[in-house]
Amino acid sequence: MATFRGCVQKQRKDGLFQVYIRVVHHSKPGYIKTDKFVDAKGLDATKHIKDPFVAKYCANKILDYTEKLNKVDSSLWTVNEVIEYLETADEDICFSDYARKYKFEMAKRGQERNARNYELAYQSLERYAGSNKLGFSRFTTIFINGWIKSLSGTSRAKEMYPICIRQIFKQAILDYNDYDSGIIRIKTNPWVKVKIPAADTPEKRAITPEECRAFFSAPLPESKMKEPLPELGRDVAMMVFCLAGINTVDLYEMEKENYKDGVICYKRAKTKRFRADGAYMEMRVPAILQPVMEKYFTEDSDNRLFSFYKRHSTSDSFGANVNVGIRKICESMGIEKGNWYCIYTFRHTWGTIAQNDCGASISDVAFAMNHASGHRVTRGYIKMDFSPAWLLNEKVVDLVFFSTKESHRVERNEANSLRISSKYLVHGSLYFRGKLLHEFDEIGFNNKEEVIARLSEHIPEDIPSRSMLQFIVENKDKGQKAVYERMKV
Secondary structure: OOEEEEEEEEEOOOOOEEEEEEEEEOOEEEEEEEEEEEOHHHEOOOOOEOOHHHHHHHHHHHHHHHHHHHOOOOOOOOHHHHHHHHHHOOOOOEHHHHHHHHHHHHHHOOOHHHHHHHHHHHHHHHHHHOOOOOEHHHOOHHHHHHHHHHOOOOOOHHHHHHHHHHHHHHHHHHHHOEOOOOEOOOOOOHHHHOOOOOOOOOOOOOOOHHHHHHHHHOOOOOOOOOOOHHHHHHHHHHHHHHOOOOOHHHHHHOEHHHEEOOEEEEEOOOOOOOOOOOOEEEEEOOHHHHHHHHHOEOOOOOOEOEOHHHHOOOHHHHHHHHHHHHHHHHHHOOOOHHHOOOHHHHHHHHHHHHHHOOOOOHHHHHHHOOOOOOOHHHHOOOOOOOHHHHHHHHHHHHHHHOOOOOOOOOHHHOOOOOOOOOOOOEEEEEEEOOEEEEEEEEOOOOOHHHHHHHHHOOOOOOOOOOOEEEEEEEEOOOOEEEEEEEEOO
């Protein structure tokens, strides 16, 4: 057990002596500086403190230190470790500083995208607290619940931000609290009574093959930039779509060794650290994409495959600029702002067309899009044959770029092989965004397209071009009904 006493050392030029608490532990001395001073009159002949005020202060400090050490097992500590504990035991650790260090270490490990999410999370918390020097002592259940409530208007942040902060908090407890030794630097844990809300389920962002064709064939808006963002947006969107929904971060980080004999070979950045197979994927490049890719190839001496990194410092800034370019194209096409596409639109679209229009199973789609599956451990042990994914990708690309086939994601719901002839009574109805625009009961139609054509005459002019409308065609005599979807041209 350490022993303590008040003492002084050398006299200063102004004649005063700085007061210290001398600590002896395992026969080794150490000193804790106080904010007290005494003059020569406050010391006896042996330089022991006799000033009653300072002596009382030292006695109280020594009592406090003794009580703190009694709560922990310091038998194996050095004297410096004892001093460090006594000086910091009551100090409120700065959460803000720790969070920034946590984010920095995460980015250094190559987790830049996750690090950015953590940064946004603690910045949000600091704005709510009104301080960028937030201490762990502020973390109460009321405080955290109040912050989460302030995020209720968001769709994803209300779940993602609290999860990030909770993770930082848990790691801080592991770093600062030593329950075996009785050292509890972080004394509160509000998360036991905090319920983190679930994020809103995102709306499916897939577009139809018809809309896909319209986007890729649309004239690019004029630009004075040497490398216009609309061109970048269209080209990268085409890369994503024609490579089975590959992520932009993987395109950005692609190296020459990842491209062999017309095949892209890569490990998906988002999940490679968490999968036994390293999220490895091979995808053959369709012929239609080859000229687009070559436009961005680097010189032979460069180990990177694409030149994106030369103009965009991070994969995040690259993705952001791609989205700006895509939005500019959507604007020039006359698409309403709320319906503008983003790069993920084309990833979702590939998967949707593959399943709904090319007849692929969900597992086939997941395999081609390099999603984790229930067989992820097995994938780590076998040599995969990626050719089924190549064939499915070719089907999707051919359907969009080399056919005029309409989407039948709604038509496949046609019931009982709907039959239409001139003798049957037909009920037709037209809907847009759930609102009934027109309906009729008539005879004399020979097929469904005649019914749809009649209903299309009543499409209001103020509905934007390329908007999707729903048509219900019902054979009243047979009790058959089918639903169809068409795009306004």
